Amino acid sequence: MAEHAPLSPMLVTDSPEEKFREFLEIRGEKLTEPRRILIRHIFDSHKHFDADELVADLRASARKVSRSTVYRTLRLLVEAGLLRELRLTNRTAYEHDYGYPSHDHLHCTECNRVVEFNNDEIRKIRETVSLEHGFRAEGHRFMITGICPTCSRARSPRRRLDLI
Amino acid sequence: MAEHAPLSPMLVTDSPEEKFREFLEIRGEKLTEPRRILIRHIFDSHKHFDADELVADLRASARKVSRSTVYRTLRLLVEAGLLRELRLTNRTAYEHDYGYPSHDHLHCTECNRVVEFNNDEIRKIRETVSLEHGFRAEGHRFMITGICPTCSRARSPRRRLDLI
DNA sequence: ATTTTTGCAAACCATTTGCAGCTGG
DNA sequence: CCAGCTGCAAATGGTTTGCAAAAAT
Numbered sequence: 477m478a479e480h481a482p483l484s485p486m487l488v489t490d491s492p493e494e495k496f497r498e499f500l501e502i503r504g505e506k507l508t509e510p511r512r513i514l515i516r517h518i519f520d521s522h523k524h525f526d527a528d529e530l531v532a533d534l535r536a537s538a539r540k541v542s543r544s545t546v547y548r549t550l551r552l553l554v555e556a557g558l559l560r561e562l563r564l565t566n567r568t569a570y571e572h573d574y575g576y577p578s579h580d581h582l583h584c585t586e587c588n589r590v591v592e593f594n595n596d597e598i599r600k601i602r603e604t605v606s607l608e609h610g611f612r613a614e615g616h617r618f619m620i621t622g623i624c625p626t627c628s629r630a631r632s633p634r635r636r637l638d639l640i
Numbered sequence: 641m642a643e644h645a646p647l648s649p650m651l652v653t654d655s656p657e658e659k660f661r662e663f664l665e666i667r668g669e670k671l672t673e674p675r676r677i678l679i680r681h682i683f684d685s686h687k688h689f690d691a692d693e694l695v696a697d698l699r700a701s702a703r704k705v706s707r708s709t710v711y712r713t714l715r716l717l718v719e720a721g722l723l724r725e726l727r728l729t730n731r732t733a734y735e736h737d738y739g740y741p742s743h744d745h746l747h748c749t750e751c752n753r754v755v756e757f758n759n760d761e762i763r764k765i766r767e768t769v770s771l772e773h774g775f776r777a778e779g780h781r782f783m784i785t786g787i788c789p790t791c792s793r794a795r796s797p798r799r800r801l802d803l804i
Numbered sequence: 805a806t807t808t809t810t811g812c813a814a815a816c817c818a819t820t821t822g823c824a825g826c827t828g829g
Numbered sequence: 830c831c832a833g834c835t836g837c838a839a840a841t842g843g844t845t846t847g848c849a850a851a852a853a854t
Contacts, residue, residue: 506829508833509827510836526818542835543836544819544836545835548835566844580769582775597765598782601761606784609755609789610789620766621778622777623778624773625774668808670808672808672852672853674810707812708811708844708845709811712809732844
């Protein structure tokens with residue numbers, strides 16, 4: 477349901493797991509086995525995903541984690557700044573927010589593909605606008621919706637031939 | 641739950657009701673009394689709202705519309721291009737997408753207030769990025785999340801006094 | 805007359821929660 | 830040891846749907 481343009485990972489000092497452990501420690505909470513399973517699985521690949529996919533991915537393996545724990549852990553990972561929520565449809569999707577450069581999205585409303593992009597102007601605009609309105613900006617989301625090249629071609633496949 | 645910066649309405653030739661009627665006619669569907677009640681109530685004011693608020697607003701009056709019809713009509717109004725969906729929380733919020741200039745949003749994560757703003761750069765970026773990726777852009781969403789001035793002050797109310 | 809729409813109640817589905825037992829530090 | 834965690838099953842809450850009666854053209 478999601479795909480990435482090739483943005484290269486950033487260099488980070490701590491592993492996601494280590495960062496999570498620190499976050500939990502501060503709050504007097506524990507890095508348990510299910511939580512370790514989840515964070516490792518999640519940061520093993522740079523994909524957008526949702527709660528259901530995690531449950532499905534792990535159900536087969538010997539590292540099954542209950543649905544409730546998946547939801548509870550996802551919430552923690554967002555609070556810890558490791559994941560970001562993406563509300564494209566009725567279900568909540570997540571993406572890495574650590575060890576990965578900040579970026580925005582193109583969303584194809586036809587095939588649901590998500591492509592990431594970078595544009596430096598956006599952060600500037602965010603600062604300018606926040607300042608104007610006295611907001612203390614903490615994040616932003618810029619999403620362009622439209623039709624991706626593949627679906628565009630599929631829609632009108634003989635456009636070029638018509639001109640012959 | 642939502643508030644607007646003062647963006648002035650655009651001039652439009654058809655009333656929202658008229659535009660809805662045209663949309664329905666094309667699809668061989670009908671502009672019924674409940675639908676008329678809803679579109680009038682919705683375009684009576686420029687507020688963000690959700691399904692529940694509509695039901696509540698109308699329950700009291702003599703123009704009660706059932707919850708199912710509210711949901712069904714909201715879907716139609718989005719399809720007709722009269723409303724736009726805004727997924728800020730678990731419930732879907734709506735705003736006018738007709739007779740109102742395009743704009744973007746600041747969202748206070750503390751009090752949930754939504755402020756609209758305009759920035760011409762954004763559309764340019766949208767075109768540039770779409771072109772780069774071969775997307776046919778149909779829309780965009782730019783949302784800045786953060787803390788609004790009011791909540792900022794409430795959070796650290798004695799910041800100024802500390803300096804005395 | 806025929807097709808679409810409505811309202812109700814029931815169904816749905818993603819997410820949350822209460823709780824008894826398990827676990828990590 | 831003991832606060833915090835897990836898994837289960839049940840609850841929640843927004844949204845959708847099946848259906849019989851009502852309305853629109």
